[in-house]
Amino acid sequence: MITSIAWKNVWRNKTRSLTVIAAVTVGVFAGVFAMAAINSSIVQRIDAAVNEELSHIQIDNPGFRGSSDIANVIAEPEKVVSVLEETPGVTHITGRIIVRGIASTSAGSAGVEINGIDVEKEQQIFTLKERLIPGTGSYFGSDTRLNSAFIGEKLAKELYIIRYILTEESFATLDAEGVPAAVTGKLKPLENQRFTTEKKLSEALSGLLSAKEVKLYAMKIKEAAWSYREGSKVILTFLDANGTQTGAAFRISGIFRTNNDFFEAFSVFVPRDELLRLTGMEEGQYHRIIARLEENDLTERASAAVKASLPGLEVMNWKQIQTDLAMIADYVNQIYGIFMVLILAALAFGIVNTMLMAVLERTRELGMLSAIGMNRRRVFAMIMLESIFLSIVGGFAGMAVSAIVIAITNHTGINLVKYAEGLEAFGYSAHLYPTIGADFFIMLTVMIVITGIISAIYPARKALQLNPVEALRGE
Amino acid sequence: MKVVEINDVFKTYHDTAVEVKAVNGVTLSFDKGDFAVIVGPSGSGKTTLLNLIGGLDQPTAGEIIVAGHRLSELKPSELIDFRMEHVGFVFQSYNLIPVLTASENVGFIMSLQKWPKEKRMARTGELLEAVGLSERHNSRPSQLSGGQQQRVAVARALAPRPQFILADEPTANLDTKSAETLLDIMEKLNREEEMTFIFSTHDVRVMKRARRVITLEDGKVVSDERTNHNS
Numbered sequence: 001m002i003t004s005i006a007w008k009n010v011w012r013n014k015t016r017s018l019t020v021i022a023a024v025t026v027g028v029f030a031g032v033f034a035m036a037a038i039n040s041s042i043v044q045r046i047d048a049a050v051n052e053e054l055s056h057i058q059i060d061n062p063g064f065r066g067s068s069d070i071a072n073v074i075a076e077p078e079k080v081v082s083v084l085e086e087t088p089g090v091t092h093i094t095g096r097i098i099v100r101g102i103a104s105t106s107a108g109s110a111g112v113e114i115n116g117i118d119v120e121k122e123q124q125i126f127t128l129k130e131r132l133i134p135g136t137g138s139y140f141g142s143d144t145r146l147n148s149a150f151i152g153e154k155l156a157k158e159l160y161i162i163r164y165i166l167t168e169e170s171f172a173t174l175d176a177e178g179v180p181a182a183v184t185g186k187l188k189p190l191e192n193q194r195f196t197t198e199k200k201l202s203e204a205l206s207g208l209l210s211a212k213e214v215k216l217y218a219m220k221i222k223e224a225a226w227s228y229r230e231g232s233k234v235i236l237t238f239l240d241a242n243g244t245q246t247g248a249a250f251r252i253s254g255i256f257r258t259n260n261d262f263f264e265a266f267s268v269f270v271p272r273d274e275l276l277r278l279t280g281m282e283e284g285q286y287h288r289i290i291a292r293l294e295e296n297d298l299t300e301r302a303s304a305a306v307k308a309s310l311p312g313l314e315v316m317n318w319k320q321i322q323t324d325l326a327m328i329a330d331y332v333n334q335i336y337g338i339f340m341v342l343i344l345a346a347l348a349f350g351i352v353n354t355m356l357m358a359v360l361e362r363t364r365e366l367g368m369l370s371a372i373g374m375n376r377r378r379v380f381a382m383i384m385l386e387s388i389f390l391s392i393v394g395g396f397a398g399m400a401v402s403a404i405v406i407a408i409t410n411h412t413g414i415n416l417v418k419y420a421e422g423l424e425a426f427g428y429s430a431h432l433y434p435t436i437g438a439d440f441f442i443m444l445t446v447m448i449v450i451t452g453i454i455s456a457i458y459p460a461r462k463a464l465q466l467n468p469v470e471a472l473r474g475e
Numbered sequence: 476m477k478v479v480e481i482n483d484v485f486k487t488y489h490d491t492a493v494e495v496k497a498v499n500g501v502t503l504s505f506d507k508g509d510f511a512v513i514v515g516p517s518g519s520g521k522t523t524l525l526n527l528i529g530g531l532d533q534p535t536a537g538e539i540i541v542a543g544h545r546l547s548e549l550k551p552s553e554l555i556d557f558r559m560e561h562v563g564f565v566f567q568s569y570n571l572i573p574v575l576t577a578s579e580n581v582g583f584i585m586s587l588q589k590w591p592k593e594k595r596m597a598r599t600g601e602l603l604e605a606v607g608l609s610e611r612h613n614s615r616p617s618q619l620s621g622g623q624q625q626r627v628a629v630a631r632a633l634a635p636r637p638q639f640i641l642a643d644e645p646t647a648n649l650d651t652k653s654a655e656t657l658l659d660i661m662e663k664l665n666r667e668e669e670m671t672f673i674f675s676t677h678d679v680r681v682m683k684r685a686r687r688v689i690t691l692e693d694g695k696v697v698s699d700e701r702t703n704h705n706s
Contacts, residue, residue, distance in 0.1 A: 001583065001586040001587070005572065005574060005575065009574055011574075012574055364568070364570065365573075368564075368566065368570040369572075370555065371558060371564055372558065372559065372564055372583075372631075373555055373556065373558045373559020373560075373587055374587060375552060376555070468531050469531050469532050472570075
């Protein structure tokens with residue numbers, strides 16, 4: 001009966017209750033959705049770091065990571081492979097030789113890290129092939145000739161391999177994408193002009209289009225003008241095993257696009273055999289052996305086990321290599337905790353206010369209940385339940401709205417392309433796909449109920465302090 | 476058989492600079508089946524005396540014994556249970572629980588007392604019929620007239636079979652017809668179930684029906700008369 005009365009009391013003043021419920025709903029939604037968006041950003045970054053850049057465990061000669069000296073190879077690579085094969089959770093292993101050098105074209109040059117990779121094994125560990133920009137090559141496909149290199153879009157831009165040209169085909173693409181003829185008409189003077197950088201094209205667009213048109217269509221125009229000449233070459237120069245400068249021309253076998261500008265600008269991948277030949281290194285020599293695990297959660301345990309078995313080598317997991325990433329994930333969780341506490345505190349004040357009004361409005365009724373025999377415990381329970389019901393209805397509504405919006409945006413993505421430059425400089429995607437675990441919803445439910453209980457204490461105590469005689473006398 | 480014994484009871488308030496003796500040495504008793512009214516001018520102590528008898532307030536001095544319980548010896552929590560078990564209250568402003576239907580209001584105290592549902596439903600039906608509101612059992616207080624609400628309040632007060640009913644100005648907000656109907660019901664319950672009713676009132680309509688009229692002035696009993704009204 002007390003539960004039934006409490007529930008009915010919630011709906012006595014529908015406007016007030018719905019206002020509080022709406023406030024709780026909005027607060028919970030804001031908190032959950034913000035967390036899901038932040039969480040997705042971190043998860044996407046971690047996934048990208050593990051799947052495209054680092055994998056789970058890397059093993060180097062202790063002197064290599066600091067010096068990049070070609071002579072610092074792993075002493076007994078067979079033993080490393082054997083240890084990894086026996087480590088629970090390890091699914092795939094590959095080895096690389098790595099040299100620092102310079103990539104150059106006739107138009108530009110840049111310092112790079114050249115990775116000699118086993119193409120087949122790399123594909124079992126990394127998903128970088130999926131990041132290949134269509135039309136730029138076939139990764140290291142069957143049609144690839146010797147001396148081929150897979151490079152990032154950022155590096156390609158620095159080397160002026162990528163240019164921006166508004167061709168007839170570009171205009172057709174813009175028409176198909178719904179860019180108004182009035183806009184494409186203004187672009188006609190730029191037809192077939194070559195822009196070596198995105199910045200130069202942007203400047204030209206600003207001169208022809210209004211600010212609003214630039215804001216609306218610049219991204220589409222740049223994408224349509226993006227131009228890559230198939231079969232472009234890059235010269236890679238580096239020191240061989242004898243310390244002698246060497247190098248070769250490499251045909252571009254593909255350009256990859258990730259969310260990490262630094263990785264894109266610095267990493268070059270070539271077949272290991274080719275790099276072995278050019279450096280004069282011997283077959284079976286490796287600078288780095290990389291292992292893939294079944295899942296991220298095994299990282300610490302597996303890397304500790306490998307480290308214990310290989311005391312003479314530098315064994316690092318992705319969290320140790322990218323300490324900033326692990327730290328940011330931890331930091332964001334803490335920020336989020338504070339954020340949620342603030343939201344729940346605000347909700348608590350709203351509920352306290354509402355419940356206090358409800359108690360003060362019902363002074364006479366509470367006096368009557370006490371007069372006819374409803375004891376303090378029951379009065380307290382009734383006010384508590386009213387508060388908990390308010391919190392739970394609002395909380396569940398907030399979580400339901402959050403779940404729906406997260407499901408939709410997880411499918412469609414949130415486009416932060418306006419901030420792409422800044423985000424990608426730090427390796428974060430400009431497209432967020434919000435996601436949140438079921439465990440988070442369970443935790444939030446518990447927190448909302450606790451908030452409801454805490455919020456009810458003060459109004460419930462007020463109700464208990466009422467003297468039935470005085471309460472019955474006045475309103 | 477004595478239901479209520481009041482022995483030299485005082486109730487003094489110190490709320491203001493002036494000491495107010497709301498009840499000033501009252502000695503009374505009520506027998507089972509009494510249909511008594513306490514009358515007197517405003518401020519004479521009628522409601523205070525009713526509150527003391529009902530265990531809502533404690534006397535400054537003196538002793539009140541209800542159904543063998545010395546109220547001064549009961550702790551606050553025991554007083555609440557005492558009220559639930561032994562006293563039925565009918566208030567001037569009806570004071571029904573607005574979110575409950577008529578039958579839920581009548582069954583409320585029984586549910587607090589954990590009566591089995593079937594027994595509770597049967598008693599509720601019986602009482603609503605007694606007060607002539609069987610048809611309105613599913614109505615909320617806001618859907619009932621003042622007289623109907625007060626009849627539900629009477630049914631609620633009677634539900635747990637209390638020792639007596641305390642009714643504080645029960646007809647004050649009712650029109651003549653509603654008041655007469657309510658009094659008819661109360662008289663009938665008094666006659667047929669020997670339920671004790673103690674009223675405080677200014678209402679002549681109630682006084683006319685009473686078989687005992689106690690007059691208070693300045694907190695003192697100035698007369699206690701039994702009348703020849705036949706129920």
